[in-house]
Amino acid sequence: MTCGTNPRGAVIESLDLATAAARFASDRKAEDVTVLDLGRKASYCDSFVICTGTSRRHVRALAEGIIHDLREIGQRPIGVEGVDASRWILIDFGDVLVHVFEEPMRGFYDLEAMWADARRIPFEAQTAAARGAAGQTRV
Numbered sequence: 001m002t003c004g005t006n007p008r009g010a011v012i013e014s015l016d017l018a019t020a021a022a023r024f025a026s027d028r029k030a031e032d033v034t035v036l037d038l039g040r041k042a043s044y045c046d047s048f049v050i051c052t053g054t055s056r057r058h059v060r061a062l063a064e065g066i067i068h069d070l071r072e073i074g075q076r077p078i079g080v081e082g083v084d085a086s087r088w089i090l091i092d093f094g095d096v097l098v099h100v101f102e103e104p105m106r107g108f109y110d111l112e113a114m115w116a117d118a119r120r121i122p123f124e125a126q127t128a129a130a131r132g133a134a135g136q137t138r139v
Contacts, residue, residue: 014046014095017075019123021098024069025051026123030062030100034112035121046095048115052106056086063089063100 015037022035030051037047053059060083067077075093082089088105091098099111 015121017070017093018047018049018096019121020073021049021066021070021093021096022051022123024066025049025062025098025100027069028062028065029054029058031103032106033123035123036112036115036118037121038115038118041115041118045097047097047121048111048118049096049098050101050106050111051099052101052103054103056102059089059100059102060086063091063098066098066100067091 015035018035022033026033030053033049033051035047035049038045051062053062063080063083063086067080070077070093077091077093079092080089081092087102088109089100091100099106101109
């Protein structure tokens with residue numbers, strides 16, 4: 001499903017947006033980054049990106065960083081919830097929902113178990129410096 005366009009007007013597919021968000025989270029040292037393809041399993045989105053921060057400060061920084069990085073490629077969130085408590089921040093990009101958890105909250109809600117039948121999408125976890133050295137683009 002189409003999620004939007006980047007600054008050059010190219011269409012961005014929702015799984016491309018999800019894997020970009022996952023890479024950006026990984027770049028910022030998020031732990032246990034997972035992309036779930038919900039496909040036809042959910043009516044409200046196509047995929048989840050789930051990641052963990054090591055502290056509330058890290059959770060907040062991850063969320064802010066993912067939003068910043070995705071804005072640079074022309075994607076703006078529809079909404080953001082949970083920033084004040086910074087234990088579980090939900091960033092809504094329409095077809096893609098990004099969940100940034102503090103460890104105890106991720107274990108408590110266990111979204112991966114709830115969506116156990118969802119396909120896991122591999123993404124290339126690579127630092128921004130390594131991508132730049134290889135001449136790769138961000139998306």
